[in-house]
Amino acid sequence: MPVWKRNLFVCWFGMFVTGIGMSQIAPILPLYIKQLGTHDPGSISQFSGLAFGITFIVSAIFSPIWGIAADKYGRKPMLLRASLGMAIVIGCMGFAHNVYVLIGLRLLQGVITGYSTACTTLIATQTDKEHSGWALGTLSTANTSGSLIGPTIGGFIAEKLGLQSSFFVTGGLMLIAFLTTALFVKESFRRQDKQVLRMKEIWNSVPEKGLTMTLFITFFVLTAATYSIEPIITVYVAQLSRNTSTLL
Numbered sequence: 001m002p003v004w005k006r007n008l009f010v011c012w013f014g015m016f017v018t019g020i021g022m023s024q025i026a027p028i029l030p031l032y033i034k035q036l037g038t039h040d041p042g043s044i045s046q047f048s049g050l051a052f053g054i055t056f057i058v059s060a061i062f063s064p065i066w067g068i069a070a071d072k073y074g075r076k077p078m079l080l081r082a083s084l085g086m087a088i089v090i091g092c093m094g095f096a097h098n099v100y101v102l103i104g105l106r107l108l109q110g111v112i113t114g115y116s117t118a119c120t121t122l123i124a125t126q127t128d129k130e131h132s133g134w135a136l137g138t139l140s141t142a143n144t145s146g147s148l149i150g151p152t153i154g155g156f157i158a159e160k161l162g163l164q165s166s167f168f169v170t171g172g173l174m175l176i177a178f179l180t181t182a183l184f185v186k187e188s189f190r191r192q193d194k195q196v197l198r199m200k201e202i203w204n205s206v207p208e209k210g211l212t213m214t215l216f217i218t219f220f221v222l223t224a225a226t227y228s229i230e231p232i233i234t235v236y237v238a239q240l241s242r243n244t245s246t247l248l
Helices: 003-023 029-035 041-073 075-093 099-112 115-126 129-161 163-184 199-204 209-228 230-240
Strands: none
Touching (some): 003 075, 003 115, 003 129, 029 041, 041 075, 041 099, 041 209, 075 099, 075 115, 209 230
16 A cells, blocks of 8 residues: 555544544533533533633644644654644543633643644645645545534443543544554655745735635634534523433
């Protein structure tokens, strides 16, 4: 099997698991926060929104930093860092003894994420041009599939094995992604010392600035609208349902 194809399969699995890990907490987060000792519905909603959103906010801040590190040290080290870090952090969420520890771990999860971005860059740079389009298209299905199926898997595991088990199972899957990445992903990395363009220079090189800003704002609004209901959907279902045993 060609090296680029093996890298693609391993990265696909890792991105799929990462998508699950980032999204599986959504349906069980309010229930887990309640289990940790918060019983007021308003407080549960606030803590759920904070715990859910802080990961993505911090991730947006640290993503450029990990991108710079990938340019200096290679993409595979970033894959190993993110997968092992997420395995440990997500697993530790199952041991959280109060909501503040959970929020702190979610914040730390945002700091160490970056697996999907490193995977995309690795496949783009290590795949020949003849197959790069197919490889990147295939890779893009991994994170989407994981994000879609993650809430279902999280709810199913929580119902059958308990809320804490969702974090342990996801951490275990991330550990498998780390091992497969360490053993099977190959990268021929050569550091290139090129002058990095400043943000103003990059912006000046964009041909359609108005269209770019329109797309950015549109995507931002759509994403904000989509994710705004995720941390409170369980609380809302609880208000609509008389049988709380079926929430999971």
